[in-house]
Amino acid sequence: MRRVRWMVLGLVFAVSLLGVVEKLTAAGATKHPNIVFLLADDLGWTGLRSFGSDFYETPNLDALAASGMKFTNAYAACTVCSPTRASIMTGMYPARLHLTDFIAGQNRPWAKLRIPDWEKGLDLSYVTVAEALHEAGYTTAEIGKWHLNYAGRPADKYDAHAHGFDFQVDKPRGTKGYFVPNGTNGEGASKSEFLTDYLTDKAVEFMDAAKDKPFFLYFAYHVPHTPIQGRQDLVEYFRKKVDPNAIHKNPTYAAMVASLDQSVGRILKRLDELGLSDNTLVIFTSDNGGLTQRYGKPDLFTENLPLRRGKGSAYEGGVRVPAIIRYPGVTKAGSVCNEPIITIDYYPTILHVAHVKGNRQHNQNVDGASITPLLHSPTSTLNRDLFWHYPHYHAGGDSPYSAIRSGDWRLIEFHEDHRLELYDLAKDLGERHDLADEMPERAKEIHRRLIAWRQRVNAQMPSPNPDYDPKRATQVRPSRR
Numbered sequence: 001m002r003r004v005r006w007m008v009l010g011l012v013f014a015v016s017l018l019g020v021v022e023k024l025t026a027a028g029a030t031k032h033p034n035i036v037f038l039l040a041d042d043l044g045w046t047g048l049r050s051f052g053s054d055f056y057e058t059p060n061l062d063a064l065a066a067s068g069m070k071f072t073n074a075y076a077a078c079t080v081c082s083p084t085r086a087s088i089m090t091g092m093y094p095a096r097l098h099l100t101d102f103i104a105g106q107n108r109p110w111a112k113l114r115i116p117d118w119e120k121g122l123d124l125s126y127v128t129v130a131e132a133l134h135e136a137g138y139t140t141a142e143i144g145k146w147h148l149n150y151a152g153r154p155a156d157k158y159d160a161h162a163h164g165f166d167f168q169v170d171k172p173r174g175t176k177g178y179f180v181p182n183g184t185n186g187e188g189a190s191k192s193e194f195l196t197d198y199l200t201d202k203a204v205e206f207m208d209a210a211k212d213k214p215f216f217l218y219f220a221y222h223v224p225h226t227p228i229q230g231r232q233d234l235v236e237y238f239r240k241k242v243d244p245n246a247i248h249k250n251p252t253y254a255a256m257v258a259s260l261d262q263s264v265g266r267i268l269k270r271l272d273e274l275g276l277s278d279n280t281l282v283i284f285t286s287d288n289g290g291l292t293q294r295y296g297k298p299d300l301f302t303e304n305l306p307l308r309r310g311k312g313s314a315y316e317g318g319v320r321v322p323a324i325i326r327y328p329g330v331t332k333a334g335s336v337c338n339e340p341i342i343t344i345d346y347y348p349t350i351l352h353v354a355h356v357k358g359n360r361q362h363n364q365n366v367d368g369a370s371i372t373p374l375l376h377s378p379t380s381t382l383n384r385d386l387f388w389h390y391p392h393y394h395a396g397g398d399s400p401y402s403a404i405r406s407g408d409w410r411l412i413e414f415h416e417d418h419r420l421e422l423y424d425l426a427k428d429l430g431e432r433h434d435l436a437d438e439m440p441e442r443a444k445e446i447h448r449r450l451i452a453w454r455q456r457v458n459a460q461m462p463s464p465n466p467d468y469d470p471k472r473a474t475q476v477r478p479s480r481r
């Protein structure tokens, strides 16, 4: 009797699962579509032409947006590199992972607050998206910047191989800045090659080799992160087009963005040539906003306007990023989604689309939500608050802070003096008009939710620094390792 009941339950479950599978694979895509995740480094919200740049040229990414879904309220889970990358790999908030700064961080021994003892590597106990996909039969590759291990520890301890990637390629030995030296790829190149082009070759080689089975390509670009260096032909091209009245006007930076765009074009073209485009989920986004200033001085590399500030800061310019998703048969060409999404969402989304369960214990702590309802219907809502927690100082930004976005409200808490700032993004996208004093009740209510979240994820807090010295507060010492 008991056995029959289980069989019936099993049948009901199988039938309902079939319904979900059918819905997700409406056209083209198979049960295990390929996943191509393209991650830019430090590309700000307006860094693409289709996201508002008045100077950069990004025809391939614009075409990707035109053939897929563009997200206008997409966020990185952190205002700097490593924590966002960890959030993509795990689906968890950096605050929960206690991996809250770029590895290995920056130490200011005389600052007002002492930073907590945070994690400088992604612990192997987490089941990354690569591990979950690999387990389900995917071939997995990490091309480019990893930034989740720690130079002070054995090099391979937290590297991409240890986290579920079959293949890993980054800068070859001897690379200077963005230039790969002669002949390192064994093909006797006659001159140095731009790193992005070199890595794109590797990504294409991987797709060619992996095409017969489902694959996961995680291509983490170095561009347009510092050092600001571009391919000479592209720099020359943009130098002639500089408009002093434009918001974006650095030709070398534009060349870096163009290299990124050309690479994406080559990846997408190869998917077409291999006949895989209809069966591939493509995600493009960035790990944090554009770098606009360091130590209070503008860098003049780029701008995130109309957003306030950039990488390292507490404001929207630090975390709002471009995002494009193309899933043929599901996303409608040229569709736009204004619902806020964040990098912790990619883990559950990818697992959902790929019909991969992953590890139950890991998944219990996943903070993100599958955004597949948005891919089907961009006007649906996820009805939730988003959070950031950065208990660190950064050269490009502010003092330690936490923040919450709740509907159109964004509240920031600065930990040095417990100051609250409240903005209405619907009316004030540039966060110019702080409403915390005008609307103390609303600020308090939203602040309560921020505090409750910090407790839920066991966020590490900065503490008063007994060595605080106002005269030396901004001085930097190498990180304690």
Ligand SMILES: [Ca+2]
Binding pocket: 041, 042, 080, 081, 225, 287, 288
């Ligand atoms: Ca970055």
